[in-house]
Amino acid sequence: MYGWRGTILRVDLTNETITKQPLDESVARDFIGGRGFNSRTLFEEVRPGIDPLGPENVLCLAPGPLTGTPLSLTSRLEVSTLSPYSGILGDGNVGGSFATFLKRAGYDQIVITGKASSPKYLWIDDGKVELRDASDLWGKTTWETTDILQERHGENISVACIGQAGENLVRFASTIVDKHSSAARGSGAVWGSKNLKAIAVRGTGKVELAHPEAFKQLAREDREFFLKDRLQHEVIAVYGTHIGVMSWWPGYRYFQKYLSGDEIPESLRPEAWKNYEIRRARCDDCPVGCKDVYRIPSGERAGEVGSGLEYECIFCLGINCGVQDPIAIMEMENLADQYGMCVIPLGNAIAFAKELHHRGVITREDTGGLSLEWEDADSQIELIHQIALREGFGNVIAEGMYSMAKIIGGGAMEVCYHVKGLSRGPHPPGLFALAHATGTRGADHLRGRSWAYGENDPEVFPELVRKGFVPDVEEDPVGALAVSERATTLTDAIGRCKGAVNSWVCAVPLVWKCPLFGGLARLLRAATGFDFGAATLEEAADRIYTLERAFNVRQGITRVDDRLPQKPEVKGTPKGEEELRKHAEMLAEYYRVHGYDPETGIPTRERLERLGLRRVADELEAHGPYPAWDGPPLWPLDAYPHGGTRA
Numbered sequence: 240m241y242g243w244r245g246t247i248l249r250v251d252l253t254n255e256t257i258t259k260q261p262l263d264e265s266v267a268r269d270f271i272g273g274r275g276f277n278s279r280t281l282f283e284e285v286r287p288g289i290d291p292l293g294p295e296n297v298l299c300l301a302p303g304p305l306t307g308t309p310l311s312l313t314s315r316l317e318v319s320t321l322s323p324y325s326g327i328l329g330d331g332n333v334g335g336s337f338a339t340f341l342k343r344a345g346y347d348q349i350v351i352t353g354k355a356s357s358p359k360y361l362w363i364d365d366g367k368v369e370l371r372d373a374s375d376l377w378g379k380t381t382w383e384t385t386d387i388l389q390e391r392h393g394e395n396i397s398v399a400c401i402g403q404a405g406e407n408l409v410r411f412a413s414t415i416v417d418k419h420s421s422a423a424r425g426s427g428a429v430w431g432s433k434n435l436k437a438i439a440v441r442g443t444g445k446v447e448l449a450h451p452e453a454f455k456q457l458a459r460e461d462r463e464f465f466l467k468d469r470l471q472h473e474v475i476a477v478y479g480t481h482i483g484v485m486s487w488w489p490g491y492r493y494f495q496k497y498l499s500g501d502e503i504p505e506s507l508r509p510e511a512w513k514n515y516e517i518r519r520a521r522c523d524d525c526p527v528g529c530k531d532v533y534r535i536p537s538g539e540r541a542g543e544v545g546s547g548l549e550y551e552c553i554f555c556l557g558i559n560c561g562v563q564d565p566i567a568i569m570e571m572e573n574l575a576d577q578y579g580m581c582v583i584p585l586g587n588a589i590a591f592a593k594e595l596h597h598r599g600v601i602t603r604e605d606t607g608g609l610s611l612e613w614e615d616a617d618s619q620i621e622l623i624h625q626i627a628l629r630e631g632f633g634n635v636i637a638e639g640m641y642s643m644a645k646i647i648g649g650g651a652m653e654v655c656y657h658v659k660g661l662s663r664g665p666h667p668p669g670l671f672a673l674a675h676a677t678g679t680r681g682a683d684h685l686r687g688r689s690w691a692y693g694e695n696d697p698e699v700f701p702e703l704v705r706k707g708f709v710p711d712v713e714e715d716p717v718g719a720l721a722v723s724e725r726a727t728t729l730t731d732a733i734g735r736c737k738g739a740v741n742s743w744v745c746a747v748p749l750v751w752k753c754p755l756f757g758g759l760a761r762l763l764r765a766a767t768g769f770d771f772g773a774a775t776l777e778e779a780a781d782r783i784y785t786l787e788r789a790f791n792v793r794q795g796i797t798r799v800d801d802r803l804p805q806k807p808e809v810k811g812t813p814k815g816e817e818e819l820r821k822h823a824e825m826l827a828e829y830y831r832v833h834g835y836d837p838e839t840g841i842p843t844r845e846r847l848e849r850l851g852l853r854r855v856a857d858e859l860e861a862h863g864p865y866p867a868w869d870g871p872p873l874w875p876l877d878a879y880p881h882g883g884t885r886a
């Protein structure tokens with residue numbers, strides 16, 4: 240095959256068998272790769288209602304058909320599973336160089352099933368693949384694990400692994416790639432539940448292209464565009480996503496209010512972070528380079544170097560928890576990377592605990608004496624250790640906000656601001672409300688964004704609207720959201736970075752001079768030789784998104800879950816009622832556009848059949864309705880593994 244390598248690697252941990260399965264051409268055409276492959280596999284192989292931390296769960300890792308080609312920003316890996324954090328589809332898209340190595344080694348997807356009887360790691364050396372003993376790695380941080388594997392197998396490899404948080408089944412534990420890139424939504428706990436510590440890969444092969452010269456020409460044009468795009472090289476390449484603090488209205492002290500750029504503390508502004516930066520960093524040959532590398536100047540971790548601190552960390556572990564000390568925030572980011580946890584659910588769960596403390600729902604007795612004062616950074620750092628190691632009150636927070644609220648009770652659920660169990664990022668609800676409510680992995684700022692693109696791409700976006708490729712976001716927000724869902728789905732499927740600001744120029748290559756998705760179709764035709772067109776790509780995106788919705792329907796998701804949280808102070812007030820009315824109106828339009836039943840929110844048979852998903856329609860009809868979603872199954876708190884070395 241061209242573009243794809245034509246092989247799926249299947250690893251059965253229970254039986255310790257590894258098989259190479261040919262990639263079906265029709266699957267490649269219909270689901271493209273990356274997120275498309277993973278979502279399809281999960282629908283086919285994960286039965287509804289299973290325990291996400293049981294051996295029946297399936298873990299998938301996939302690059303895209305354009306990964307490993309001369310097109311820049313294509314070193315993205317999609318990591319997908321049934322999330323132990325939310326109980327619905329959970330996937331994360333991550334940078335680093337793992338995806339490129341995996342593709343060069345010859346694989347389009349890894350599918351991991353079962354549970355190993357003792358800790359294992361997978362070593363992929365081009366065509367040679369073996370499971371190895373990982374007893375010496377268990378209990379180690381992601382940084383230590385990566386160093387050991389690089390010492391053992393050579394520098395020129397990439398490592399995806401978990402830290403102690405994944406081993407201890409912390410429900411928002413991440414898969415960490417190359418020490419600093421985090422694939423979220425609890426995949427790390429699934430690695431831990433399977434006794435899988437790491438995958439190390441070396442890939443030296445070549446991705447063959449159907450029309451190499453045509454492809455290289457398109458890739459050159461694309462790269463030139465990035466190099467001259469002012470937003471990318473004057474802002475993102477200089478400040479990374481830190482720039483978001485000035486315009487994205489971060490939540491303050493568990494969303495008590497949202498801060499304007501003027502209200503952001505001096506210590507956390509983009510220029511202030513330059514005091515700690517020692518250089519910029521990038522994934523592979525990315526022409527943007529949105530990542531910083533910083534050194535902690537003082538305190539307990541003085542001299543420690545970290546990378547990839549993003550605005551989510553500044554907000555979720557900083558401002559939204561009441562912490563304004565950048566040194567403490569860098570320490571917390573490094574701890575999250577080393578233990579292997581996503582900073583968004585980690586920070587939001589801590590902020591939630593602080594809110595519960597201030598509302599009198601929990602006391603110092605509940606926390607074992609640990610302070611939950613807003614500005615107390617030292618206690619917050621101690622709490623992060625406890626969460627990763629499931630010690631003390633950390634064992635409760637390790638369950639994630641939704642399950643925490645159930646365990647704590649006493650009105651905690653009233654202030655648990657979640658969508659389908661997921662706490663949202665720092666992004667203001669006004670910009671993302673409908674996207675948060677309907678995203679196929681819970682509250683989400685990256686699945687689709689109804690209002691944000693215009694703001695991010697002041698030059699490109701108005702041109703797209705003027706040409707009629709994208710609906711005007713003011714006039715038709717639902718239509719705009721549907722288009723951006725397609726863009727992000729395709730981007731995750733082809734293996735491309737959605738970019739530092741998730742902008743259109745990153746999402747849809749060559750879009751500025753083609754019909755929407757026409758540029759991407761040209762690239763895919765040149766890479767694969769398949770006759771992709773803009774319309775077939777739109778259909779593929781809709782197929783993937785609708786299948787993800789169907790997966791969640793089997794997990795009990797219906798219309799009632801496409802809601803937005805409301806603060807108790809707003810509930811029942813005229814303002815609150817007006818918000819609900821507007822949301823219901825937009826949701827009805829969203830369902831109409833997406834072909835979902837207006838009463839249940841379930842994709843209709845007509846819609847599924849039009850997308851070639853008749854078997855899915857049959858299954859939903861034969862086995863539905865499913866038990867209503869209520870988060871992942873709870874375990875007794877003393878049933879979890881816990882402990883390990885402190886990072």
Ligand code: SF4
Pocket residue numbers: 312313334335520521522525526527528529530736737738739
């Ligand atoms: S924009 Fe940032 S995350 Fe995306 S490929 Fe470039 S360096 Fe990596």
